[in-house]
Amino acid sequence: MLRRTGARIEEMLELTHLSLRQYQAPTGDTVPLLQISPSKTDHERVIPADPDLVAVLARIIRRIRGSDGRVPLLQRYDFHERCFGPPLPHLFQRVSLGRLAVISPTYFNQLFKKLAARAALIDVDGSLITFSAHDFRRVFATETVNSGLPIHIAAKLLGHLDLNTTQGYVAVYPEEVIRHYRAFIDQGRARRPRDEYREPTDAEWAEFRDHFQLRKVALGTCDRPYGTPCHHEHACIRCPMLRLDLAQVPRLLQIETNTRERLDEAHRMHWLGEVAALEESLRHIDVKKQQAERLRQQTQHDESGPTAFG
Template structure:
C-alpha cells in the first residue's frame, strides 16, 4: 500500500477549520461558541520538514536512476528515428499491395490510397499502421530529448523557442562569433542566454529544416499558453508541426505522448522491472546534476537554469555517493603527500609476523587482553587490575579462587602489620570484584530462562458463587466429582 501523498495538506485543512471556529467564537460567542473544541491535529502534525526531506530523497533517487539510463535512452530514440525514417522511405517507394520489410524485421503490406500519408497493414496482427505519424512522433521524441538534455530548459521554455531566439555573440578577446540561444522569460520573468553547443546546433538545424519543408521562411503560428490562458502572436516557433491543412504549435501533451511512446518502444526498465518514465522536468534535474558533477560552479549553473538563488539549484542536485567517496579519497591522497613516505611503506615479513603474534599473545587466563598493538603492558601482566581485560565468563571459578586467596592474604597482611601490602591487596581485591561482576553480567545475558509449560487444570473450571455446588458445571469439579455428576 502506497502512503498518501497529500496527508499533510488534509491536516492543515482540519487544523485551519478548528482555528477558524475559535476565531469566530471570539466574535460571535452565542453562535459559534458551542462548536469550539480542542483541535485533534497538533502543530507538530503540520510540520512539513520530514515530508520535504522524504520528497527530496525520492527525487534524488529518481534522478540518479534516470541519469544512469540517459545514454541508453539517447541511443534508443536515435535508433527509433532512423528505423522510422527508413520504414517511411521504404513504404513510399513500395507500390500499393506489395510487401516490404522494416528494419525491425517486420513484414508490412503497403495500402493503396491517394493520401499524403503512408499506411501499411501488418499481416501478422491485421493492424493498420500510419508510418507518417510514427516517423513524426519518433522525430519529435528525439528532438525534445536532445534539446532538454543539452539546455536544461523548462518544457514551456523549450516550446516557446522561435527562429528569432538565435543570437550571434562576438567574443571580445578573439572576435570569434559564438551562437547563443535566447530563452524567453517564463516562470521568473528573467531572460537568459545559453551557449549553443555543436550537438545542440545539429538538433536545432534538423528541427528548422523539418519545419521549413523546403520553404525560405518558417511558418508563423500562434501558440496557446495553458498556464497563462493566453494566445501568443503568430511567431516562427521551432516546435510546430503540420496538422491537416494548417501548421500548429506543438502542445505539451503531445510531447508527453511522444516521450511515452519512445520509452515503451525502448524497453528500458527500473531495477524492479518497471518501465522507466521520463518527464520533461527530469531532464532539467539531470542537466544540473551532471553539470555540477563535471565541475561547473553552482552559481554559474544557477544563472544557466534561470534560478534566482543558488539554493534552488542545489535542490535539483542528486550527487552520487561515489562522488563523495572519490573526493574524500583524493583528499586523503593529498594529505598523505604531506606525511613522511616511510609511514606508508610495505611491512617486512618479520613485522608482519610480530603483528600476528601480538594477537596470539592476547589470550590470558582470565579472558582476552585488548591492548593496542605495539604497546607494553603497563600493569606488568597483573591482569586483575588491568582495565582493558575482557573477562571470560567460563573462567569465573578461577577468578573466585583468586578472590578467596586475596582475602586470605589480606587477613594475613593485616595481622602482620604490612600496611603497604594491605593497600596493594585491597586494590587487587576491588579489581577482582569488578571483574566478577562483569562475568556475572555476561553470564546473565546468555542464560536461557525456562518458562515452563502452561497448566490450565486449576483455571479452566467455571467459577461459581454457589457454596453448595448445586448449580456448578461438571467441568469445574475434580475428576471424581465430574464422573459422579455424569453418572447421576
C-alpha cells in the same frame, strides 16, 4: 534540446527562430547563443550553444522550413494565460488536423511515453521506466556542476533565483551518502570565502561566456570543462576533448605522415619504446579522422558553424 539546455518544457516550446543569436567575441569568432524568454521566474537568460546543440537546432530549422525557405509563423496557445500569442516562427511545430500548429505540452508528454515504451527500459522491480521533460533539466544540472562549473553559474543557466534550488537538481543518491557528503561540503564551505556563494557579477558571467575562446589550439578547440586545467599536457592528438576544426584536417594528415615516417625509423633502429608510443598516436589520429568525417557530414547538412541558425 532539453538535454543540452536544461530548459523547462514551456520555455522550450516557446522558442522561436528569433531566439537564436550570435555573439561576436573580441577574438573575431562568432559564438552561437540561445535566448530563453521569461517564464517561471520572469527572468530572461542566454545560454551559449555548444556544437552538439547547434547541430540539433540546425536540423530542427531545416525540418520546419517552408518551400520559401522561411520558418512558418504560427500563433501559440498559452494554457496559463488562456489566449493565443502573436504569430511567431516557433521551432517546435507539427501538422495537426491538416494544418500547422505549435506542439503542445500534452502532445509532447505523449511522445515521451511512446519513446519510453519503445526503449523498454526496466527498473529493478521489473516496472517500465518512464521519464519527464524535467528529468533532463536535472541531468543538465548534475552534469554541468559535476564537470566543474561553479554552482552559481549553473544557477544562472537554469534560471534559478536560489542556489538551494540548483543543489536540489543535482543527481539524487542514497540518503546516507547525501548526508555525509553534505556534511563534507558544509565543512569545506565554512572554510571558503562567503562571496563564492552569491549571484555572479557581470564580469564573471562574461568570463564564463568567453572562456572557450582560450581553448583555441592548432587543430581546433579544446572542450575540457570550464575552470579545469589540461590533464593531457597539451597532447591534443590523444585527447578526447579536442574538437577538430575541419579547416585543420590537412594539418592532421601531415602529422599522420610525419608520425608514420618516425614509426618506420623507429622500426629500423629498434627503438621499441618509440614504436609503441607512435602506434598509439596513430590510433588516436585515426579516431580524429573519423571525427572529421562526422563533422564534414554535419557541415554538408548545415548543422554546424555560424550559418547553422540561418
